[in-house]
Amino acid sequence: MSALLGLGYDSSDDDSVPKTSTSATPATKIVAAPEVNTEVWSPGLLRLPPSFLPMKKSSAPHHDDQIRLTTRQDQAHMQMTLANTSSQALTYNATYDDMTRPAAGPINPFKPAGPGNGIKRKNVPTGFAEETAISESTFSAQHxxxxxxxxxxNPTQPDQFVGNMExxxxxxxxDVVQIKPTKEKSALWRAKRQRKGDSSVVEGDGAYLGPWAKYQNDQExxxxxxxxxxxxxxxxxxxFVEEDETLATDAPMPAMSKEATDYQGDTSKAETSEFHGSEQFDYQGRTYMHVPQDLDVDLRKEVGSVKNYVPKKLVHTWKSHTKPITSLRFFPNSGHLLLSSAADGKAKIWDVYHQRELLRTFSGHNKAITDTDFHPTGKTFLTGSFDRNIKLWDTEYGKCIGRFSTGKTPHVVRFNPSAEHSHEFLAGMSDKKIVQFDTRSGELVQEYDHHLAAVNTITFVDDNRRFITTSDDKSLRAWEYGIPVPIKFIAEPYMFALTRATPHPNGKYVAFQSGDNQIVVYGATDKFRQNRKKSFRGHNTSGYGIDMKISPDGQFIVSGDSAGFACFWDWKTGKMYHKIQAGGKEGGAVTCLDWHPQETSKVVTGGLEGVIKYWD
Incomplete structure (x- = not known):
């Protein structure tokens, strides 16, 4: 304190500290900001200049002695701290305040406390751990x-080892990278190996062995x-595999038969079609494409103009497919024909009225068909398959009109329903892309690439100017048709993958089959918001792509079920009316269904049984 007085700083306590005579000492220059010795700067510590430290005893009271003692302790403490700044070992018992000081310099009062300023945030339960880095190649070699x-x-002491010291x-x-055989030994190994042989010789002396050429002593x-x-x-x-002695003989392996190695032609390009109906033309020369008018129902009226009811009984069964059904589609508007596809790679056209017979089989895929879609006119339809091909078929005569492929599996195919773009279709692929093809030129004209996983559904909305897609990445995206940038992206933490979709006839909503055993509803207008008041539960869809459909008048929604049911809900209330056991005695999952566009209560279902059932 006396040193402070000597510098010209007066004490605020006039009674406790006697003033020195100003006449005995010359005028002292006042230093408002004393100079700091930068040579003793340390992270978090400042060393005081000697002028701040009292060196001889003063006649000050007791509390000044405490200040002097504390200052001396701090000086010794700082000198110990600064003894060896590069050492990583502490030579004294450090206090908590020392260990949590800022990285460099004093605390900045204008910064919040945190790493680099004051007390560090703990990143491990016991304190603060410094990050260290090791290259991937080094880690891989040591592993x-x-x-x-x-x-x-040892990662902390690289000159030491852990593990098997022997x-x-x-x-x-x-390490294994450093342990390599010498060039001489490598050459010796190569000399002991059999010759690769001539690739033009199949068997016998000099036959081609390639990478299967053996060494003279394999075990070595x-x-x-x-x-x-x-x-x-x-x-x-x-x-380590102990070699069987029976394999060590020099007897050559018998050659494979030519049938086993014969390359077969690509059957996916050999499309065929077979007519099964009783007669291909009627007495006026019309095919099955003609909408029948000798029925008690008008198949030419506007879709959705009649009130719908829930079906209750089975009226017909179609059997021809040999594997599970993958899609069911009624003929657009009239519904007098039914298109089905199955895992046997075939698509079939059925007669819904009159004899209800199988009319035509379309064969052209060598793997399961994933999806089908009618052209808005019904004259053609698309099939996508696991053989990575999309094919365009003539509905009337069964001819394959076009083939489209990107080398990936199409999961969903959809024609553009508008008259202006009806010659184009979209396909959701397994490689996260939605591709747009022109059926007239056969070329890919647009690519929508923003999803992060396989695309599941494509639904046209807003008078076909926009479309909504969902994917296994648990997101929903809305697009302007022809523009490859999404206008809306929805991905909430609680969302599951949306596997199937169906639009409401009023054009305001789209219902999606969710992976958590419920049907969720989203708006089809500008906002594309989820309608949280509409949720349809009570069925099980886990593990399957279960189809669903809304009745033409918008009153009911029907969905399949993994236990073999067809479930019906009221669209307004969300209440389930009842279930139909549509999966047979074994209870096979019902994965496909469609609601007849003209009848009041006709629904068709199909599933793992491979049987198509017609309900009224």
Missing amino acids: RTFQSLGYTR NVAQFGGR FDQYEVGDGDDHVLASDEE
Whole structure:
């Protein structure tokens, strides 16, 4: 304190500290900001200049002695701290305040406390741990060394090892990258290997062996040599297999039959069609494309103009497919024909009225068909398949008109329903893309690439100017047709993958089959918001792509079920009316269904049984 007075700072306590005589001492220059010795700057610590430290005893009262003692302790403490700034070991018992000081310099009062300013935030339960880095190649080499040889370098002290010390001594602590055979040994190995042979010779002397050429002594090279000794160590990805003595003979393997190696032609390009009906033309020369008018129902009226009811009884069964049904589609507007596809790679056209017979089979895919879609006129339809092809068929005569492929599996195919773009269709692929093809030129004209997983559904909305897509990435995206940038992206944490979709006839909503056993509803207008008041539950869809459909008048919604039911709900209230056991005695899942566009209560279902059932 006396030192402070000597600098010209007067004490605020006039009674406790006697003033020195100003006549005895010359005038002292006042230093408002004393100079700081930068040589003793340390992270978080400042060393005081000597002028601040009292060096001889003063006649000050007791509390000044405490200040002097504390200052001396701080000075000694700082000198210990600064003794060896590069040392990572503490030479004194550090206080908590010292260990949580800022990284450099004093605390900035204008910054919040945190790393680099004051107390550090704990990133481990016991305190603060510094991050360290190790390259991926170094880690991989050490990991493989530990897997193969049982030892590795200590990450904190690279000159030490952990693990099998006997192998450390034997191999000199080298890792698997450093342990390589010499060029002489590699050349010796190659000399002992059989010749690859001539690729034009199939069997006999000089036959082509390629990468299957053996060594003269296979067992000798099942393991690789290490160092200069005769020790053999298995590679990290090898297993020691004791060779069967019966395989060690020199008898050549019998040649494979020519049928086993014969290349078959691509059957996916050999499309065929077969007519099964009783007569292909009627007495006026019309095919089954003609909408019948000798019925008690008018099939030419506007769709949705009659009130719908829930069906209750089975009226017909169609059997022809040999594997599970994958899609069911009524003929647009009239519904007098039914298109079905199955995992047997075939699509079939059925007669819904009169004899209710199988009319035509379309064969052209060598793997299961994933989806089908009628052209708005019904004259053509699309099929997508796991053979990675999309094919355009003539509905009337069964001819394949076009083939389209991107090399990936199409999960969903949809024609553009508008008259202006009805020659174009969209396909949702397994490689996250939605592709747009022109059926006239056969070319890919647009690509929508924003999803992060396979695309599941495509639904046209807003007078076909926009469309909504969903994907396995648990998101929903809305697009302007022809513009490959989404105008809306919805991905909430509680969302599940939406696997199937169907639009409401009023054009305001789209219903989606969700992966958590419910049907959710989203708006089809500008906002595309979820309608949380509409949720349809009570069925099970887990593990299947279960189809659903809204009745033409918009009153009911029907969905399949993995237990073999067809479930019906009221659209307004969300209440389930009842279930129909549509999956047979075995209870096979009902995966496909469609609501007849003209009848009051006709629904068709199909599933894993491979049987199509017609309900009224």
